[in-house]
Amino acid sequence: MNTNISNRLYQESLAKIPGGVNSPVRAFKSVGGNPLFIQRGEGAWIIDVDGNRFLDCVCSWGPLIFGHAHPRIAEALRHQLALGWTFGAPTELELRLAEIITHMVPSVEKVRFVSSGTEATMSAIRLARGFTKRNKIIKFEGCYHGHADCLLAKSGSGIATLGLPDSAGVPFGTTSDTIPLPYNDVDAVRKAFEDYGEDIAGVIVEPIAGNMGCVPPMPSFLQSLRDITSHFKALLIFDEVMTGFRVAKGGAQELYHVKPDITTFGKIIGGGLPVGAYGGGAEIMDMVAPVGPVYQAGTLSGNPLAITAGLETLMIINEDPGMYSRLDEMGRHVAQEWRLAAHEAGVRVSINQIGSMFTLFFADGPVLNYAQALTSDTDIFSRFFRLMQEQEIYYPPSQYECAFLSTAMGDSEIDHLIRGGKEALRSLGKQ
Numbered sequence: 001m002n003t004n005i006s007n008r009l010y011q012e013s014l015a016k017i018p019g020g021v022n023s024p025v026r027a028f029k030s031v032g033g034n035p036l037f038i039q040r041g042e043g044a045w046i047i048d049v050d051g052n053r054f055l056d057c058v059c060s061w062g063p064l065i066f067g068h069a070h071p072r073i074a075e076a077l078r079h080q081l082a083l084g085w086t087f088g089a090p091t092e093l094e095l096r097l098a099e100i101i102t103h104m105v106p107s108v109e110k111v112r113f114v115s116s117g118t119e120a121t122m123s124a125i126r127l128a129r130g131f132t133k134r135n136k137i138i139k140f141e142g143c144y145h146g147h148a149d150c151l152l153a154k155s156g157s158g159i160a161t162l163g164l165p166d167s168a169g170v171p172f173g174t175t176s177d178t179i180p181l182p183y184n185d186v187d188a189v190r191k192a193f194e195d196y197g198e199d200i201a202g203v204i205v206e207p208i209a210g211n212m213g214c215v216p217p218m219p220s221f222l223q224s225l226r227d228i229t230s231h232f233k234a235l236l237i238f239d240e241v242m243t244g245f246r247v248a249k250g251g252a253q254e255l256y257h258v259k260p261d262i263t264t265f266g267k268i269i270g271g272g273l274p275v276g277a278y279g280g281g282a283e284i285m286d287m288v289a290p291v292g293p294v295y296q297a298g299t300l301s302g303n304p305l306a307i308t309a310g311l312e313t314l315m316i317i318n319e320d321p322g323m324y325s326r327l328d329e330m331g332r333h334v335a336q337e338w339r340l341a342a343h344e345a346g347v348r349v350s351i352n353q354i355g356s357m358f359t360l361f362f363a364d365g366p367v368l369n370y371a372q373a374l375t376s377d378t379d380i381f382s383r384f385f386r387l388m389q390e391q392e393i394y395y396p397p398s399q400y401e402c403a404f405l406s407t408a409m410g411d412s413e414i415d416h417l418i419r420g421g422k423e424a425l426r427s428l429g430k431q
């Protein structure tokens, strides 16, 4: 594979941008080698600056559920572009997107738009603290909720691969009210509430974890969180930045029939442009300025271009709600074929898959929390990643990230993915 132009651009970027990238996990640091510079996307495929084509399982880390450059979203953006792209005043677009979200996610009666997932979770935490007049927050090890200071404790995603337990520049005081607990461990949650119940403002959780790789909730985990938080009058926050509109029309809360108090969104809600949002019951959301005392603002919040991409995305989803069962069938099929191939090749794997989210761990036994995710052999993963690249598949360059399917993947793309993965696993078996 010729990557001369990517390599040159990367060397030049290193001089001007820290690490040559604007988000750490793009740097391929944990798998070795240099990042590819992407020139364009076409449906399920991305093409780098050297002309190499890859089936894209990163999907911009989640937002692109329809793949790249969907014609309807492109057309809607062109239309809005001609009208102007920011006014700093309300637009009808924001109202329409708010309507469609509250319709799709019934626990959300009112919603506030921001510009990233980080902003959404940061604001949701402030809101939970303002509403309950309490300070402590429970989060789960390996769950990533963006890079707000108070949530940078035992996070997954880029932090997992860099091996940083935390971040420099985060004073102890800002995380001292954060209680990290093991994912899927209801007893630990009960114990924390027995110890600090009156001080706990809320529990924030990825209802399906995606940032330690894909880790599903155990059957009663989310319902137990609901029961315990209700009992102690703390708020339950589902961080659906990744799972919202990804696993079902109404997100993971629809899939598992558990209603949180606050939900955060990002990724798909912006259709590939920068949008985040947080929402919940009207009584809670009316604590937010200008109605209530919890301050939160944004110069480009509700940006017309970004909201247009999100609105068009959710309209397409609403026209074809059957897409989620199709994506789940595709995901099951890929996971099943890879499990068989790994078994035949004598490679030990544990594959987690929910709908169009999946992760292949090189570990014995199930992966249901961060400690188990960390048992995956990341040297084997790095080899797997490079073998997948040779098979023209762009797999996430980190063990602790979720891979995604998109609706742009037809039968031939799924065949390509299955065949490429099998070939990679066979090669691993021989090494």
Ligand SMILES: *Cc1c(COP(=O)(O)O)cnc(C)c1O
Pocket (backbone or CB within 6 Å): 115, 116, 117, 118, 119, 121, 144, 145, 146, 147, 206, 210, 211, 239, 240, 241, 242, 266, 267, 276
């Ligand atoms: C991606 C992600 C975030 C952060 O969103 P950004 O837009 O990158 O700030 C927060 N929570 C979850 C669950 C995510 O997957």
